[in-house]
Amino acid sequence: MSLKSTLNADAHDPTPVGLGHVPSSDETMDQEMQEQEPSRIRTVMAATERWAGPIFLLPAVLALLFLSVFPLIASLYVSLARFKIAKGGFTLTFVGLDNYRKLFLGPDKTHFLGAFAPSTPATWIVFGLIVIALAVFLARYLLKSRVFIGGLVGRLLLVLGLGGLAWIFVHTLWNGGRLGTLTITLVYVFVGIFFQYVIGLGLAMLTVQNIPGRRFFRVVFLLPMMITPVGVAYMFRMLTDTSKGPFTPIWQALGLTDFSWVNNAWGARTAILIADTWQWTPFMFVVLLAALESQPTEPMEAATVDGANQWQIFRHIVWPGILPVSMTLILIRLIEAFKIIDLPNVMTNGGPGTATQSLTYHAFINWRALEVGGSAAVAYMLLFLVTFFSMLFVNLIRQRTLEKL
Amino acid sequence: MKSNKNILLRVLSIVIVLGVLTTACGAPATPEAPAQTEAPKVTEAPVATEEPAATDAPATEATGKEFEGVTVNLLTFVGPQVAEPLQRRGPDFTALTGATINVITVPNSELYQKALTDMATGTNAYDAFLFAPSWIVDFAPAGYIEDLTPRIEADPALEWDDVAPFFQDFNSYDGKVYSIPLDGDMHMVYYRTDSLAEAGLEPPKTWDDYLNVAKTLNGKDLNGDGEPDYGSCISKAPAQQSYWWIWSIAAPFIQTQGPSQGVFFNTEDMTPLVNNAAFKRALEIYKETGQYGPPGETNQGVGDSRGLFISGRCALTMDWGDIGTLAIDPENSKVIDKVGATITPGSTEVLDRETGELVACDATTCPYAVDGVNYAPYASFGGWAGAINAAADDRVKDAAYAFLSYMAQPAQSNADVVVGKTGYNPFRISQFENKQTWIDAGFSETAAENYLGGIEASLNSPNMVADLRIPSNQKYIQVELDRILAEYIAGNLTTDEAAQQLYDAWEAITDEVGRDSQLAAYKATIGAK
Numbered sequence: 016m017s018l019k020s021t022l023n024a025d026a027h028d029p030t031p032v033g034l035g036h037v038p039s040s041d042e043t044m045d046q047e048m049q050e051q052e053p054s055r056i057r058t059v060m061a062a063t064e065r066w067a068g069p070i071f072l073l074p075a076v077l078a079l080l081f082l083s084v085f086p087l088i089a090s091l092y093v094s095l096a097r098f099k100i101a102k103g104g105f106t107l108t109f110v111g112l113d114n115y116r117k118l119f120l121g122p123d124k125t126h127f128l129g130a131f132a133p134s135t136p137a138t139w140i141v142f143g144l145i146v147i148a149l150a151v152f153l154a155r156y157l158l159k160s161r162v163f164i165g166g167l168v169g170r171l172l173l174v175l176g177l178g179g180l181a182w183i184f185v186h187t188l189w190n191g192g193r194l195g196t197l198t199i200t201l202v203y204v205f206v207g208i209f210f211q212y213v214i215g216l217g218l219a220m221l222t223v224q225n226i227p228g229r230r231f232f233r234v235v236f237l238l239p240m241m242i243t244p245v246g247v248a249y250m251f252r253m254l255t256d257t258s259k260g261p262f263t264p265i266w267q268a269l270g271l272t273d274f275s276w277v278n279n280a281w282g283a284r285t286a287i288l289i290a291d292t293w294q295w296t297p298f299m300f301v302v303l304l305a306a307l308e309s310q311p312t313e314p315m316e317a318a319t320v321d322g323a324n325q326w327q328i329f330r331h332i333v334w335p336g337i338l339p340v341s342m343t344l345i346l347i348r349l350i351e352a353f354k355i356i357d358l359p360n361v362m363t364n365g366g367p368g369t370a371t372q373s374l375t376y377h378a379f380i381n382w383r384a385l386e387v388g389g390s391a392a393v394a395y396m397l398l399f400l401v402t403f404f405s406m407l408f409v410n411l412i413r414q415r416t417l418e419k420l
Numbered sequence: 421m422k423s424n425k426n427i428l429l430r431v432l433s434i435v436i437v438l439g440v441l442t443t444a445c446g447a448p449a450t451p452e453a454p455a456q457t458e459a460p461k462v463t464e465a466p467v468a469t470e471e472p473a474a475t476d477a478p479a480t481e482a483t484g485k486e487f488e489g490v491t492v493n494l495l496t497f498v499g500p501q502v503a504e505p506l507q508r509r510g511p512d513f514t515a516l517t518g519a520t521i522n523v524i525t526v527p528n529s530e531l532y533q534k535a536l537t538d539m540a541t542g543t544n545a546y547d548a549f550l551f552a553p554s555w556i557v558d559f560a561p562a563g564y565i566e567d568l569t570p571r572i573e574a575d576p577a578l579e580w581d582d583v584a585p586f587f588q589d590f591n592s593y594d595g596k597v598y599s600i601p602l603d604g605d606m607h608m609v610y611y612r613t614d615s616l617a618e619a620g621l622e623p624p625k626t627w628d629d630y631l632n633v634a635k636t637l638n639g640k641d642l643n644g645d646g647e648p649d650y651g652s653c654i655s656k657a658p659a660q661q662s663y664w665w666i667w668s669i670a671a672p673f674i675q676t677q678g679p680s681q682g683v684f685f686n687t688e689d690m691t692p693l694v695n696n697a698a699f700k701r702a703l704e705i706y707k708e709t710g711q712y713g714p715p716g717e718t719n720q721g722v723g724d725s726r727g728l729f730i731s732g733r734c735a736l737t738m739d740w741g742d743i744g745t746l747a748i749d750p751e752n753s754k755v756i757d758k759v760g761a762t763i764t765p766g767s768t769e770v771l772d773r774e775t776g777e778l779v780a781c782d783a784t785t786c787p788y789a790v791d792g793v794n795y796a797p798y799a800s801f802g803g804w805a806g807a808i809n810a811a812a813d814d815r816v817k818d819a820a821y822a823f824l825s826y827m828a829q830p831a832q833s834n835a836d837v838v839v840g841k842t843g844y845n846p847f848r849i850s851q852f853e854n855k856q857t858w859i860d861a862g863f864s865e866t867a868a869e870n871y872l873g874g875i876e877a878s879l880n881s882p883n884m885v886a887d888l889r890i891p892s893n894q895k896y897i898q899v900e901l902d903r904i905l906a907e908y909i910a911g912n913l914t915t916d917e918a919a920q921q922l923y924d925a926w927e928a929i930t931d932e933v934g935r936d937s938q939l940a941a942y943k944a945t946i947g948a949k
């Protein structure tokens with residue numbers, strides 16, 4: 016019986032039940048059934064309520080599984096396999112961790128991790144300082160009254176991850192070392208986001224003031240974000256071309272016609288960072304502008320009355336107010352920035368050498384030669400890296416929030 | 421419970437039906453034997469015009485739109501060259517046969533991957549391809565592309581015998597033809613006849629000559645604009661064409677005994693021929709040309725080099741046949757009748773494969789030397805060629821073949837190869853022999869003689885080098901060689917380090933793919949025993 020018919024039966028029961036009436040055996044059964052009906056209804060309704068959520072969620076979950084989780088698992092398998100053309104199709108042969116071995120120990124090590132310079136006393140000193148800082152961080156946690164297994168494991172992973180990256184950086188950044196796609200990506204992410212945030216915040220602070228033309232500049236500052244990354248890349252490729260770009264007269268006047276940004280690794284990376292900053296600063300700007308405008312004015316007015324200067328107002332009132340938005344903003348940008356490929360691909364073709372290749376570009380090179388296993392392995396390393404830094408950042412936000420509470 | 425079972429059964433039935441339908445819709449068409457259809461024919465002798473045009477009516481027109489309603493999805497490089505003639509002639513072909521030619525373009529660096537993924541996964545979204553014939557070594561054994569031999573044999577309009585033997589061979593695998601050339605590619609060196617004559621210099625015969633000419637003319641004003649210009653323009657950007665230029669320089673140092681000797685690998689054990697004095701010398705020469713080139717050459721592709729050369733800013737360049745036709749373009753060229761072409765320079769020293777060192781050329785070491793110079797012209801890439809997806813419907817295959825044949829037939833091809841913007845270079849014997857076509861297109865008689873002479877000297881060389889055609893050649897060339905070369909040009913690797921790293925990387929690929937199978941494939945493609 017359906018729920019609707021059950022409810023109807025209950026509402027229109029014709030049998031009168033009164034005092035002095037001796038029920039027959041059939042009537043007794045009917046009565047028992049009638050007594051059972053409400054409990055059955057309750058059971059059905061409870062079951063419906065219990066299953067309604069999962070049922071309504073199921074389509075979305077299935078879509079997510081098919082579109083996200085399944086490809087993730089499939090690509091994990093691909094990263095552990097070798098693609099080979101076969102008669103009428105292809106084969107994927109399981110090779111274990113061989114694709115990862117190539118990245119860390121094999122022929123792709125220099126490309127992925129970079130070229131390691133021999134250790135020097137300076138290298139050891141810098142690395143030693145980083146290790147001490149990480150050890151202090153871990154010791155402070157261990158000396159706390161309550162230590163959780165999960166927290167300890169998380170911090171150990173954090174220390175190992177950051178220590179490993181520090182080791183790579185100190186050996187590839189100076190003394191004839193060379194950055195690999197892993198560390199180049201980190202440079203793009205952290206240097207780029209730093210400048211984007213600082214400039215975005217500065218512009219937002221400016222346009223939130225009551226100055227002439229602020230509405231016009233708000234729109235102008237947003238324009239770069241509207242342009243496709245490939246368009247931005249081509250535009251900056253032209254702008255940085257000293258021999259035939261629009262700035263050629265300026266380069267000529269400065270006597271720099273024989274100079275090329277792309278002949279030097281850091282010159283090329285700087286050009287890409289400038290283009291990236293130009294494109295993504297508006298994103299920071301627009302969100303920070305909204306955050307600034309939503310701040311209550313009373314505390315600032317009170318602080319002004321109390322004699323606080325502009326810096327003190329910013330440091331103690333505005334900054335804490337926009338901090339949660341800033342953290343979220345940086346997290347979103349962090350995840351996006353790790354995937355950079357358009358700018359180095361168009362502006363420098365990844366050169367000079369491999370000096371401007373990001374992890375995504377590295378994966379792309381392997382993919383277009385149908386080295387899909389190697390490509391998937393690089394993509395998975397990127398996934399680990401994004402997850403590592405995102406979790407680190409999320410924990411930082413949580414810690415800050417708890418401290419405030 | 422019963423009603424639950426019924427519901428379950430109904431749901432299962434729906435799922436199964438949907439599954440079967442989906443599978444049926446997605447299943448690749450089974451490759452079948454090709455139905456031999458005669459391609460559209462040309463009815464008149466080739467007509468040379470300045471602007472290419474489809475002037476001749478295929479025979480199918482008389483039979484009344486043989487391929488009405490058929491659409492051929494053809495995948496190729498984004499262009500504007502290469503795809504342009506296909507897009508321009510597609511509507512003409514539709515008018516003649518009824519078949520619609522849908523030209524789909526992707527960036528050059530993604531073409532191989534797109535084509536292979538499409539066929540390997542059974543997607544088969546593309547019915548035909550215009551790609552590098554060196555890739556058929558990957559596609560043909562896997563059964564992805566159609567054996568065109570029976571169709572070509574039954575197609576007199578194609579005039580297959582007129583296709584230069586080198587290109588016939590390069591478009592074949594295991595004795596069968598898998599692609600039809602629309603373009604013939606080989607490197608040549610181009611020079612400014614006026615600048616060299618003014619400086620009293622001869623066109624370079626060796627790579628040392630090349631460096632000498634480049635050094636002498638570098639910094640001179642070559643186009644009269646008062647600005648210093650460049651001695652040499654050879655592009656060096658990563659992921660562009662570097663991996664081809666290096667072999668044009670290395671080949672005369674490494675190969676002396678004809679194509680079957682091999683230039684990429686030792687035919688005894690498949691060890692790479694890169695960690696030796698010859699390849700190292702080639703690396704040094706390639707890098708040194710950058711000293712006489714534009715400041716941003718490390719980020720320039722062949723398009724940039726061509727632009728600089730035809731605008732009169734370079735004394736020398738290396739390129740495919742395109743420069744010859746681009747240089748006569750009155751709209752863009754500032755070097756009309758000022759360009760000479762020559763076979764890629766050779767060497768007076770060659771590799772001793774026993775010691776890995778360079779030795780002087782003599783009758784034994786360089787049997788094909790001309791005046792003591794060993795030449796080894798490199799047919800890099802091999803020219804754009806059309807192939808057909810074996811999984812396409814028979815009627816679509818017929819239409820695709822008819823279109824490729826139509827494009828390659830002398831009436832169309834002779835007009836296309838003399839225009840720079842097409843990106844097509846001559847591949848037919850008649851195109852080399854019929855000088856008048858080129859003169860009609862805008863060449864002076866001397867320039868035509870010089871240009872065709874350069875191509876002919878290369879094609880007739882008994883020591884010609886064909887592009888690498890073994891499985892995974894993309895990994896050897898466009899991944900490892902490209903990366904290491906880029907690092908070397910950027911100054912991150914010494915010559916010894918670059919040679920050693922390349923050797924190790926290629927050895928790793930060979931071991932991974934299978935040394936014996938790779939050796940057998942390599943020997944088969946160069947005709948080694």
